[in-house]
Amino acid sequence: MSSRRKFLKLSSIGVPLLGTSIFQSSIVEAATKKRSKGVKKPVVISTWRNGIQANEAAWKVLSAKGESLDAVEQGVMVVEADPKDRSVGYGGRPDKEGNVTLDACIMDHMSNVGAVAYLKNVKHAISVARKVMEETPHAMIVGDGAYRFAMDQGFKHENLLTPESEKEWKEWLKKSNYKPVINIENHDTIGMLALDENGNISGSCTTSGAAWKMPGRVGDSPIIGAGLFLDNEVGGAVATGLGEAVIRTAATTICVEYMRMGMHPQEAAKKAIERICDKHKNHPDMPNLQVGILALNKNGEYGGFGVRSGFNYAICDNDKGNRLEDAGYKLKWD
Numbered sequence: 247m248s249s250r251r252k253f254l255k256l257s258s259i260g261v262p263l264l265g266t267s268i269f270q271s272s273i274v275e276a277a278t279k280k281r282s283k284g285v286k287k288p289v290v291i292s293t294w295r296n297g298i299q300a301n302e303a304a305w306k307v308l309s310a311k312g313e314s315l316d317a318v319e320q321g322v323m324v325v326e327a328d329p330k331d332r333s334v335g336y337g338g339r340p341d342k343e344g345n346v347t348l349d350a351c352i353m354d355h356m357s358n359v360g361a362v363a364y365l366k367n368v369k370h371a372i373s374v375a376r377k378v379m380e381e382t383p384h385a386m387i388v389g390d391g392a393y394r395f396a397m398d399q400g401f402k403h404e405n406l407l408t409p410e411s412e413k414e415w416k417e418w419l420k421k422s423n424y425k426p427v428i429n430i431e432n433h434d435t436i437g438m439l440a441l442d443e444n445g446n447i448s449g450s451c452t453t454s455g456a457a458w459k460m461p462g463r464v465g466d467s468p469i470i471g472a473g474l475f476l477d478n479e480v481g482g483a484v485a486t487g488l489g490e491a492v493i494r495t496a497a498t499t500i501c502v503e504y505m506r507m508g509m510h511p512q513e514a515a516k517k518a519i520e521r522i523c524d525k526h527k528n529h530p531d532m533p534n535l536q537v538g539i540l541a542l543n544k545n546g547e548y549g550g551f552g553v554r555s556g557f558n559y560a561i562c563d564n565d566k567g568n569r570l571e572d573a574g575y576k577l578k579w580d
C-alpha cells in the first residue's frame with residue numbers, strides 16, 4: 247500500500263496524528279535513501295569570488311583528511327585577514343561612526359554553534375566564534391562582552407580600519423545619507439560549507455556587515471538559522487546579501503528543511519530565494535534586494551541561487567578542482 251493510501255486509511259479510522267507521522271517519516275526515509283547514492287567528498291563551497299582563496303586554505307585541511315570544522319574556520323580566515331576585501335574582517339567598511347564591527351558564526355556536524363556580533367578590534371571574528379562554541383556554555387556573545395572574551399582568550403587587539411576604508415567613510419560623512427550599503431557583487435560577506443572525508447558538514451559565516459550602518463546594527467551573518475544553518479543528517483546552507491531579508495525569512499533554515507524533504511541543493515536554494523521574494527513583494531527593500539544562498543548536502547551535491555543576477559560562488563572538489571560558478575537567479579538587475 248502506498249504511504250499516501252496508508253495515511254488516508256489511518257486518518258479515516260480516526261488516528262490522523264499517527265497517520266501523519268507515518269506519512270512524514272516515510273517521506274524522510276525515501277529522501278534519505280535517495281541521498282545516500284554516490285557520495286562525493288570532500289567538498290567545500292563558499293560565497294563570491296573571494297571564496298577561491300578561502301577554498302584553497304580549506305582544501306589543504308580537507309585533502310589531508312582533516313575535519314570540516316577546521317576547514318571552514320581556516321578558509322574564511324584568509325578573507326578576514328585580507329585588507330582588499332572591504333566587507334569582511336580587517337579592512338571592512340566601518341559603521342556610520344567610523345568603527346569596524348564584525349559579525350561571525352560557526353556550526354559543526356554535532357550542531358554545536360558559536361557566534362559573535364558587534365565585535366570591535368579583533369580581526370578573526372570566526373575564531374572568536376569558535377572559542378564561544380568550544381570554551382563557553384553559550385551560543386553567542388556580542389559587543390564589549392565579545393571583545394573582552396576575545397582578549398581573555400589571547401586574541402590580539404588591532405585597529406581594523408584601513409586608510410582606504412577610512413577615506414571612503416570620510417567621503418560618505420560629507421553627506422551622511424543614512425542608507426546602509428550591502429556590497430553587492432564579488433566583494434561580499436564570506437559564507438562557507440564543507441563536507442569532509444568522514445561525511446561531516448560544518449559551516450562558517452563572517453562579515454563586517456553593511457557599510458555606514460547604525461552602530462550596533464547586526465545582520466544575519468552571525469545568526470544561526472539565518473546567515474548559516476546545517477543539519478549533519480541532511481546538509482547545510484549559508485546566505486549573503488541583505489541580512490534583514492534573510493532574518494525575516496530564516497532563509498538558510500528553510501533551505502535545509504527543503505533538502506530534508508528530498509530536494510536537490512540547487513532546488514532548495516531556489517525555493518528559499520522564492521520565499522524571500524514572495525515575502526518582500528510589497529516591501530521597500532525589494533527594488534534593490536539581493537540575497538544569495540548556497541547549499542550543500544550529505545552527498546556532496548551543491549547549488550546556489552540569488553534574488554538577482556550576479557551572485558557567484560567558489561566550489562572545490564576532487565572532480566574539477568577549485569573554480570568559480572554562477573548561481574541561478576530569479577530576477578535581472580534593471
Ligand code: SD4
Nearest residue numbers: 333435455465486487489
Ligand atoms: C549583513 N549579510 O550584514 C550581511 C551583508 C553582506 O557584506 O552579506 N555583506 O547583512
